[in-house]
Structures are given as C-alpha cells and as structure tokens.
Amino acid sequence: MAFxxxxxxxxxxxxxxxxxxxxxxxxxxxxxxTRFSWFLSGASLITSIPAxxxxxxxxxxxxxxxxxxxxxxxxTFMVAIIWALPANIVLIGAIAxxxxxxxxxxxxxxxxxxxxxxxxxxVPEMRGPKTRKITLVFLSHFIAVTAWVMGMExxxxxxxxxxxxxxxxxxxxxxMTNTLxxxxxxxxxxxxxxxxxxxxxxxxxxxxxxxxxxxxxDRSIHVAMVSGLLLFPVIHSIAxxxxxxxxxxxxxxxxxxxxxxxxxxxxx
Amino acid sequence: MTWQSLTDWxxxxxxxxxxxxxxxxxxxxxxxxxxxxVREDSEALIAVRAVATALVAxxxxxxxxxxxxxxAESSVFLRIGAAAAGFVAYLALGRRVIIxxxxxxxxxxxxxxxx
Numbered sequence: 001m002a003f004x005x006x007x008x009x010x011x012x013x014x015x016x017x018x019x020x021x022x023x024x025x026x027x028x029x030x031x032x033x034t035r036f037s038w039f040l041s042g043a044s045l046i047t048s049i050p051a052x053x054x055x056x057x058x059x060x061x062x063x064x065x066x067x068x069x070x071x072x073x074x075x076t077f078m079v080a081i082i083w084a085l086p087a088n089i090v091l092i093g094a095i096a097x098x099x100x101x102x103x104x105x106x107x108x109x110x111x112x113x114x115x116x117x118x119x120x121x122x123v124p125e126m127r128g129p130k131t132r133k134i135t136l137v138f139l140s141h142f143i144a145v146t147a148w149v150m151g152m153e154x155x156x157x158x159x160x161x162x163x164x165x166x167x168x169x170x171x172x173x174x175x176m177t178n179t180l181x182x183x184x185x186x187x188x189x190x191x192x193x194x195x196x197x198x199x200x201x202x203x204x205x206x207x208x209x210x211x212x213x214x215x216x217x218d219r220s221i222h223v224a225m226v227s228g229l230l231l232f233p234v235i236h237s238i239a240x241x242x243x244x245x246x247x248x249x250x251x252x253x254x255x256x257x258x259x260x261x262x263x264x265x266x267x268x
Numbered sequence: 269m270t271w272q273s274l275t276d277w278x279x280x281x282x283x284x285x286x287x288x289x290x291x292x293x294x295x296x297x298x299x300x301x302x303x304x305x306v307r308e309d310s311e312a313l314i315a316v317r318a319v320a321t322a323l324v325a326x327x328x329x330x331x332x333x334x335x336x337x338x339x340a341e342s343s344v345f346l347r348i349g350a351a352a353a354g355f356v357a358y359l360a361l362g363r364r365v366i367i368x369x370x371x372x373x374x375x376x377x378x379x380x381x382x383x
Contacts, residue, residue: 049366060337074280082288086327089336091288101269101287109291114327117320119299124308133304140296145324195380197338202376203369205331206351210358210368212324224318228325233333235326244326251322256315 038162042169045150046177053207054146056200057085058178062185064089068096072186080179084144086111114244118148125152128161135164142171149208153215220259227254342380350376 045051058079065075070092078088090111094104119140127136143151151167158166192200216222228251235250236243271283306313332347334340339347354372361367 049369053369064337071280074284077281078284078288081284082292084292087288087292091284094287095271095283098270098272101283104271104283104287105291108288109295112292112295114295114320114323115292116295116299116302117316117323119296120303120306121313121317121320123300123303124306124313127304133300136300136304137297140300141293143296143299145327148320149324194338194341195377198342198380199373199377201331201335201337201339202347202350202373205328206354206369206372207365208324208328208331209351209355210363210365212321212328213355213358214363214365216321220314220318221321224321225325228322229329231322232326232329236330236334244323244330247326247329248319248323251325252315252319255318255322259314259318 035162035165038158038165039169042166042171043173045154045170046173048150050146050150050207050211051174051177053203054174055178055181057204058181059185060197060200061085061088062182065092065182066186066189068092070095072183075186076179076183079182080175082108083141083175084112084115110241110245114248115143117248118145119143122148122151125155126163126167128163130161131164139164139167139171142167142175145208147171147174149211149215153211156217219262220255223258224251224255227251342376343383346376346379346383350379 061079062075065078066072070078078091082088082091087108090107091104094107099107122143123136123140126139147167147170150170155163155167212225213222216225228247231250231254232243232247235246239246271280273279302316306316332351333344335347350372353375354368357371358365358368
C-alpha cells in the first residue's frame with residue numbers, strides 16, 4: 001500500500017521538475033516543495049465532510065459485497081481499480097445474476113458513460129499550462145462523483161500550475177482510504193440496525209444536492225441541475241436502462257436553450 | 269464465460285478488470301481527450317458542463333427517488349420532504365452544506381421513527 005502511494009506520488013514530483021523548465025537546482029527544489037505541499041493540502045481534504053460521507057457509503061458497499069459472495073480481496077480490488085460506486089454495485093449485481101463477461105461489461109459500461117462528460121468538464125478546470133496528457137489520463141481514474149463535486153468547488157482557489165498536484169493529493173487519498181475502509185469493514189463484518197443504514201444512505205444525495213448548487217459559478221449550472229432533477233423521474237419511467245444518460249443530454253439541451261435565450265435577452 | 273467459469277485464483281480478478289475496470293476507465297480516458305479539445309471560454313465547454321451537471325443531478329434524483337438497501341423501505345414522500353427541508357435550510361441559514369445535511373437527516377430520522 002505504502003509502496004503504491006510512493007509510486008503514484010513520484011511521477012507528479014518528477015513531472016513538476018520537468019515542468020519548471022528552470023536550470024537551477026535550487027528552483028527545482030523550491031518547485032518540488034511547493035508541489036508537495038499542494039499535494040498534502042489536497043490529501044488533507046480526507047477529513048472534510050464530503051470525504052467522510054463517501055466513507056459511510058463504502059461501509060454500506062462492504063456489506064453488499066459480502067452478502068453477494070465477493071471475497072474481501074476481490075471487493076477491495078474492485079474499489080481501487082474501478083473507483084465508481086455505481087459501477088461496483090452494477091458489477092456485483094451482474095456477478096450475482098450469473099451474467100456473462102460481456103453482459104457484465106456492457107452493464108458496467110452503461111453505468112459509467114456518465115464519467116465521460118464529467119471528466120471532459122473537469123479537465124479544463126484541472127490542467128495547467130504545461131500539464132502532459134499522460135498525467136491527465138492517470139489522474140482521470142480518480143474522478144468519480146464526490147471528487148468531481150469537491151474539485152469543481154475548490155480547484156478555482158488553487159494556482160493553475162499546482163492544480164494537478166492538489167487533485168492528485170485529493171483523488172489518490174480518497175481512493176486509498178475508501179479501499180481501506182472496505183477492507184476493514186468487511187473484515188470486522190460490522191453490522192448496523194437498518195435505521196442507521198437508511199440515514200447513512202441519505203447523506204450522499206443530501207450532500208451532493210447542496211454542494212453542487214454551491215459550486216455553480218453561473219446561472220446555467222443551476223438550470224442544468226434543476227432540469228436534471230425534474231427530468232430524471234420522467235425519463236426513468238420511459239427508458240429506465242438509459243435514464244442517467246438521457247437525463248444528461250436532455251438537461252444539457254434545456255440549459256443551452258436557456259443560455260441562448262439569456263444571451264439574446266441581454267443583447268442591446 | 270461467467271464469474272464461475274474458471275476456478276483459478278486469478279479468474280475473478282481478470283473478470284473484474286475486463287468487466288469492471290475497462291468499461292469504466294475507458295470513458296474517463298475518452299473524457300480526457302474530449303476535455304483536452306475544448307477551449308476554456310468556449311460554448312462547447314458550457315455545453316459539456318451542462319450535460320455533466322444534469323447527469324449528476326440525475327444521480328441525486330436516483331438516490332432520493334429510487335434508493336437501494338435500507339432506505340428503499342421508507343416513504344418516497346418522506347425522502348423528498350427531507351431533501352427539500354435540507355435544501356431550504358441551506359438557502360435560509362447561510363449556505364453551509366453541513367446545515368443542509370443536519371436538517372435533512374433530522375427530518376428523515378423523525379419520519380422514520382414516527383412511521
């Protein structure tokens with residue numbers, strides 16, 4: 001575990017040195033230190049409310065995995081390598097349902113398409129002027145809904161060229177910690193009364209609802225949010241298999257219509 | 269080929285890689301290439317951000333309206349009411365996320381205890 005952390009941190013520190021473009025060792029050291037301190041400040045978000053809420057969601061996941069005959073090691077492997085809770089739940093459902101490899105992959109793929117527009121919107125926020133594509137590809141693995149909401153909220157307060165280091169700290173720590181949470185909860189086979197689980201499961205949507213609202217920098221995000229919330233139940237009743245995807249597209253169309261109307265309204 | 273097809277120790281891990289990791293991270297990688305092509309202030313970025321936001325809002329609606337596990341047994345009206353109460357508390361009491369979480373949970377737990 002510690003080795004993995006070192007191995008994943010080092011390229012950023014190295015990347016930082018290559019990025020600086022300054023010949024002097026002193027400047028490299030300085031840059032390295034700044035990068036590392038931004039990495040740590042991203043990592044320190046592990047004690048924030050949203051990070052704690054995500055851990056409670058993983059407490060529930062550990063129980064779900066063990067109920068469905070997935071071993072401790074397999075469950076922890078899933079969390080680290082897939083790092084998207086809905087995809088993990090779909091995968092375990094497919095395993096329990098006796099799906100073929102291809103069938104399971106299609107089901108998981110459909111639940112994960114949503115990550116594509118999320119990452120596409122996140123990358124312009126996170127990249128610095130000299131960020132390499134390979135760094136972004138590596139970091140994209142750590143983007144799931146919690147890290148996305150946290151990043152969209154906080155990255156704008158981080159200097160541009162330090163954002164990849166900051167997100168590396170946030171994303172890697174979040175993933176590693178939750179992997180560990182699943183392993184520990186599974187091992188102890190902790191059980192809670194149903195009321196506690198109900199309260200825990202409600203934390204995630206409640207938190208997302210207000211933090212996503214608060215992270216918006218202009219009205220269009222609020223329009224997108226409200227249309228997503230209202231369109232989802234309608235679309236779910238028509239096309240349950242593609243409900244999230246279609247909600248995204250339809251909500252996007254409504255929002256763009258709003259943006260155009262607002263622009264026309266403001267035109268002299 | 270299913271989860272049970274092979275009894276070798278490595279088969280479940282290969283299954284997880286091919287049926288879980290690959291169809292998930294492939295979308296992230298495609299997202300990186302799309303995100304790399306849109307300009308900071310472009311209309312395309314506003315559109316991508318709108319789609320992503322509506323999608324995440326859809327996830328929120330899904331968790332509230334069609335939850336799994338222990339929450340599924342509660343009334344849908346209680347969950348909507350609790351979420352609305354949390355959101356109103358957030359807007360009214362200084363826009364702090366923690367306040368919305370406390371208010372929403374308080375309404376939910378009261379409802380669960382009374383039911």
